[in-house]
Amino acid sequence: MSKERKAGGAKRDAVANQAIVHLDHLYRVAFHLAKDATAAEDLVQEAIVRALAASEEFDPGSNMKAWLTKILYNLFFDLYRQRKRWIFTEDISKPESDFWEHMPAENPGPENEVLLKELGDQITKVLRKIPEEFRAPIVLVDVGDFSYEEAAAILSCPIGTIRSRLSRGRKLMQHYFKVYLSDEQKKI
Secondary structure, three states: OOHHHHHHHHHHHHHHHHHHOOHHHHHHHHHHHHOOHHHHHHHHHHHHHHHHHOHHHOOOOOOHHHHHHHHHHHHHHHHHHHHHOOOOOOOOOOOOOOHHHHOOOOOOOHHHHHHHHHHHHHHHHHHHHOOHHHHHHHHHHHHOOOOHHHHHHHHOOOHHHHHHHHHHHHHHHHHHHHHHHHHHHHHO
């Protein structure tokens, strides 16, 4: 085996070891993009495969989390554009998976579980209502804990665009939550 091939394998192993740390984050981002647990798992798996195949392109010392998220994001939109070209003849709707059921809590009482489930359901519903151009920055910055600069790099747009879309997306979310809260108060 040549030295170059051994070095490539070592770099791929190093990328794999670092990527494992970010699997939960990748799943959360994929879930918000795909809106389906199974699709999110498939996206994460394919993103990791692509990252390992492109391990030579990763610069050690740079932000692995951002690099993996950009691969995941690009993969999602590549698949999305592909699916838009196909016409499905059968209904492929699936029951929605409850992401929040699997979130660990220290010592949740029954009322906390109900409140967390309700909050998670409402956040997910609101995120689904807002357009993708506003949803992606919110998922990256607010859910994924990326900086504005990292989100701009992942989405391949200027940082000012990220700030603008975050502001507008947050206002949309706030509007939907006001409607939800006013509806809930009417029920009481």
